[in-house]
Amino acid sequence: MSQQALPPSWQHVGRHAVFPDSALDDTARFDFLANLNGYLATQLSPKVKLAYEQRVKPAFEKEKGRAPETRHEVRKAMAADGIYQTWSALRRSSMEMRQQAGRGLVLKQVDALIEKARALNASDDGLQLDASVKVPRYSSAVDIHCMPGGYHTELLADDVSAAANYDCGIFATTGGMLGRYNDGGGQALAQWLQEQHPQFKPRRILDIGCTVGHNIVPLAQAFPDAEVIAIDVAAPMLRYAHARARALGVNNIRFRQANGEALDYADGSFDLITTSMFWHESSATAMPRKLREIHRLLAAGGLTAHLEQPQYHGMDPYEQFIRDWDAYNNNEPFWSVMHEYDLRQMMAAAGFEADRYFETKVRGVVDRDIFPVASESGEDHGRAALWTMFGAWKA
Ligand SMILES: C[S@@+](CC[C@H](N)C(=O)[O-])C[C@H]1O[C@@H](n2cnc3c(N)ncnc32)[C@H](O)[C@@H]1O
Numbered sequence: 001m002s003q004q005a006l007p008p009s010w011q012h013v014g015r016h017a018v019f020p021d022s023a024l025d026d027t028a029r030f031d032f033l034a035n036l037n038g039y040l041a042t043q044l045s046p047k048v049k050l051a052y053e054q055r056v057k058p059a060f061e062k063e064k065g066r067a068p069e070t071r072h073e074v075r076k077a078m079a080a081d082g083i084y085q086t087w088s089a090l091r092r093s094s095m096e097m098r099q100q101a102g103r104g105l106v107l108k109q110v111d112a113l114i115e116k117a118r119a120l121n122a123s124d125d126g127l128q129l130d131a132s133v134k135v136p137r138y139s140s141a142v143d144i145h146c147m148p149g150g151y152h153t154e155l156l157a158d159d160v161s162a163a164a165n166y167d168c169g170i171f172a173t174t175g176g177m178l179g180r181y182n183d184g185g186g187q188a189l190a191q192w193l194q195e196q197h198p199q200f201k202p203r204r205i206l207d208i209g210c211t212v213g214h215n216i217v218p219l220a221q222a223f224p225d226a227e228v229i230a231i232d233v234a235a236p237m238l239r240y241a242h243a244r245a246r247a248l249g250v251n252n253i254r255f256r257q258a259n260g261e262a263l264d265y266a267d268g269s270f271d272l273i274t275t276s277m278f279w280h281e282s283s284a285t286a287m288p289r290k291l292r293e294i295h296r297l298l299a300a301g302g303l304t305a306h307l308e309q310p311q312y313h314g315m316d317p318y319e320q321f322i323r324d325w326d327a328y329n330n331n332e333p334f335w336s337v338m339h340e341y342d343l344r345q346m347m348a349a350a351g352f353e354a355d356r357y358f359e360t361k362v363r364g365v366v367d368r369d370i371f372p373v374a375s376e377s378g379e380d381h382g383r384a385a386l387w388t389m390f391g392a393w394k395a
Contacts, residue, residue, distance in 0.1 A: 007034040007175035008370040014180035017247035029101040030172040071320035095146045102169035120243035127242040128256045138283035151234035163240030179367035186215030188362040190222035202271035208260040213241035215276035228253040261289045268299040276307045291350035298394040305391035352392035
């Protein structure tokens with residue numbers, strides 16, 4: 001058995017003034033889940049692969065006279081395999097238990113959380129909600145990644161419970177790989193900009209689909225003189241995101257309820273437009289619309305940069321199948337098709353010149369205070385800390 005780093009305990013999660021209060025039992029629940037996920041990713045997952053190589057693939061080859069060529073063929077062939085079924089059922093249970101743990105913690109203190117957010121949100125005019133913004137069907141029709149009520153559902157006036165649940169559980173789901181404030185992606189982008197483009201000093205930054213602001217906060221900190229606008233369609237996320245940012249002492253982000261498909265800013269309003277883990281939750285019709293809007297909103301010489309899970313092109317069908325698990329078992333209806341897109345072509349269709357397009361890999365910045373040992377694999381298929389970053393400079 002290879003030496004693996006244990007996930008950091010949830011007691012190290014980054015707290016702030018709207019983070020839910022917790023007891024030892026909550027830490028124990030999240031620690032159990034982080035370790036279960038770690039076990040599934042590092043111990044059981046290799047055995048699933050062994051079952052594929054030693055049983056399922058040879059049986060497929062015997063029947064068809066060739067190896068499986070697509071992830072769909074691999075998925076159908078693996079569906080009846082016992083070890084895959086065990087791994088998959090445990091993974092799904094772990095997602096459901098994570099939601100129960102987070103919601104159980106949040107709902108028993110929801111009134112106090114709403115009051116804390118209200119107090120912080122009253123401190124300035126950086127939160128702009130708009131009840132006329134409709135949550136698109138692609139973001140509301142299913143409970144994305146088993147999150148009851150999705151991002152947008154409000155149970156009470158000024159509700160923040162969905163956001164507090166999102167914030168407290170992601171550290172366990174990712175095994176702390178994104179840092180105590182779950183901001184490793186935003187930190188990676190800020191670091192990439194500082195290292196690769198030190199002259200680039202955006203004055204206005206737009207982040208689309210900011211959720212609770214995990215990844216826009218480090219960018220706002222990296223560019224403290226910039227005016228940052230973070231939008232989302234879900235009011236509970238924005239209330240919490242604004243309160244969280246202010247609680248963390250970050251005052252240059254304005255949080256607005258708006259739909260990234262059509263925004264009311266003038267052409268060329270932004271120097272930098274970002275998203276993080278956003279596109280796999282956009283429908284096939286919404287994504288091109290949003291990309292065209294980004295092109296319109298970007299100033300000449302501006303940059304758009306997007307952090308996502310790796311695309312499937314050139315990836316072995318088995319690896320694709322494992323990464324595709326979320327599409328079939330974790331309520332991610334756009335995941336599978338999104339990871340097939342030709343992003344260069346989509347960006348070109350949105351107006352970006354082909355020679356201004358780039359694709360690179362960035363690894364979420366690991367918080368060495370809580371994660372002193374670098375993980376051997378660094379990967380937890382589906383929630384990896386290694387992302388594709390694609391984007392373009394506007395001519
Ligand atoms: C996976 S989360 C993004 C995570 C976030 N960027 C981060 O760094 O933690 C997707 C978010 O996009 C929002 N969203 C979905 N459709 C949108 C749209 N058309 N315009 C703006 N936000 C949208 C959802 O409400 C949700 O908060």
